[in-house]
Amino acid sequence: MAELNDFTVKEKPQWCPGCGDFAINMAIKSALQEAGVEPHNSVIVSGIGCSGKMPHFVRAYGFESLHGRVLPPASGIHLANHELTVIGVGGDGDGYGIGMGHFIHIMRRNYDLTYIVHDNQVYGLTTGQTAPTSQKGMKTKTTPYGNLEEPVHPVPLALTMGATYIARGFAGDMKHLASLILGGIRHKGFALIDVLQPCVTFNKLNTYDYWRQRVYKLEEQGHNPSDYAKALEKANEDWKTNYEKIPIGLFYKEDKPTYGSGLPQLNVPLVKHGLKPVGLEEAMDEFI
């Protein structure tokens, strides 16, 4: 079985000192290790952003796509070889802004893959513009008079779109986050892990202290993740309490057939099919 070190690269991550991305990096590596996955059997797929650098800092296979395009190539990789452990990683701008269409639709499909969103309420790599999850009133480079928009609420959105494993983690609690990611990897179906990730450089509102004062763990309150109605109530608690109480942990988990289980073609992974085409003779007969 692989050890934690097997997932480590020699380059030092290029994030700002103190950035929440370090903890997410560590959590991904330890979840993969604990899940018993070998580095060569895992693929980290990312978009573009500070978060997008992730594949370079986990020694596994990686696919660094375009801004907003994490989930489609991750889906393609998964459909081509469903024996791989595929983890999508992206920013909130990436997944809930420019890539929102893919996010909504992937949840209808229940592919067996894990999606981690670095939810820092701001655009990091492009130096501090407003993000889809920026709170109302928040001042950024592009909202100097305060953000006029309501933020996207990813957790209730995921619940209504049919995601089958929905969790929120906090980059200030690496161990807890790693356990949520591990749960996502083990879950047979689409897993969303939205991560409260302090951007120490561009978000002076949602700091480590800000989150620490407000988060609490669902499991410590005896939350039952198979209770959909309760999950929905908890999912809306943050904004309904004006961010006084912010639950983290596993909101909801459901066992549902995966997309692949509806495809007899995937009894054997596509990549292991022979190259010889089948069925062309009969197909040509139909044109006669």
Add this chain to the structure above:
Amino acid sequence: MEFTWMIGAEAGAGTAVTGRTLTKVFTRGGFHVVGYPEYPSLIRGGHNTYQIRVSDKKIHSPVKKNDVVVALNRNGIIFNRDSVKKGGVLIYDSGVDAAGLKMPEGVDIFPVPIRQIIEENKLDQRMANTVTVGISLGLIGYPMDDFFLILEKEFSRKSREIVDLNIKAAKAGFDYAKKNFKGNFKFTLKPISREKKRMIIGGNEAFAMGAVAGGMKLFAAYPMTPASSVLHYLAEKERHFNIVVKQTEDEIAAIEYAIGASYAGVRASTSTSGGGFSLMVESLGLAALSETPIVVFLAQRTGPSTGMPTWTEQADLRFALHSSQGEFLRVILAPGTVDEEFYLGAESFNLADKYQIPVILLSDKFLSESHFSADRFEWEKVRIERGEILSSIRKKLAPMERFARYKLTKSGISPRVFPGTPEGMHVATSYEHREDSFSTEDFEMRASMVEKRERKQKLLEKEIPLPKIYGKKDAPISIICWGSQVLPAVDALPLLEKGGIHANVIHFSYLYPLPKKIRKLLKSAKHTILFENNSTGQFAGMLKEFLSFRPNVLALKYDGRQFFPEEIAEAVENAHKQKFRRKKVRVVDMGEFEYYNPAAYSEVV
């Protein structure tokens, strides 16, 4: 011996089904057949036509005039009457209000009470198409056994009763025509041979089969005319072909699914038209920089923007050539026939894999949606060449190191390795990178990587064949064309011969890169006239840029239709008369074949 038939009716009335069935009947009879649909971008209310051309010699293209036209509604008479040849027949449904309509002269007018035939024989209204086929076959005395076999094949899954009723409908139509047609039209047609079992197939289906023959395992697309039938066909057949077919949320997702799957080790592709390709453009660059093979099937239609969605054009060539930021190698292919759709379709995956680049196949509405008789595709002869792939890596990676996926090799091709292979861990990335795939902004490395990717062109160019020549090699006149326009061009040759003009056709299906060796061939042509289905002469520009070649005459058509053989012949004759003086000519369809322009006719209600 040649026969041309056309049906015109309101959209939704089944012209395509009727037409397709008849093309099958004639193809089974050993004829060469072309089936050509035209329809506006409306589901109901517009006017649809389907033309069938049948010949004992090889033919390639629709033509402007018909021997027989079947009009199922008033507009069918109005729009299509002028396309009937002198001595031909205009059949119309006498249930249609034809009062006050001017009928063409020198043509047999044959009203047929379709509804009455249906009622008298206790048939279903839905069998009007079958009756129509029966009438058409009755008119020319063509035996019906093949038609019965087709009905059997088509409806036996439903029930015996439906098969029998349809056969009854066919006979009723046939007998009605035999008994009641009293005109001067005496043409009859008999099957010539039943030995050769040719197919009758559309460009899109041929590409789809070519892709399967080429080992494609994942296909993802978003519907867009005229590419949609690739998706429809493959979706219907995904279990049969044992592949995965996915309609995605948009075209960006479609190409990214394919790129992801290709990275993971399977051959993958997507299809679209210009609008969807616009959305794919950024991802095309991702495929290029990460050196992930990808095949994009781009069926052109009349642009810009939504344009005229169900009509044809060849105006996306420059777009395909220059799409996406930065500079990168790509291959552009333009199949000209259904055979080329199949064989180039399959070959495109080899080129993509071997050079780890995007390959774009340009089709267009005309080729994609028309139907052509063709010999069975020899899929077993398709060679699959996957290029340099390491299925295992002997050398163990040092701790914390990655595999050198982007090795600076002499050929420029760096061996690929798929996820799941031990010791092959690396990142396929949209950033510039080092050999070990880690992103870099080191200037020297950047320059080396640019040159590495560029080097691949040298090997690639060696594989690019010369353009194909139809007709005599040393003919004094050469018609140059690319993609689908070879079809009318080749059919223009016998028309020109009749007038004593000897020409050949130089056809390009490999459009980019254009290696220098092609220059010699072009320079050896005496008089040249280039036909393009666009308004700016995009390929003419490429010939000038890459091969320093200029044709004498450039003929352009951009009204929404492809060239017809008659138009090509006429343009060549004119050029010949004017001694091939350098010039640009523009070709626009004339009224006689105008069958979708309500504004042009005062009688349209």
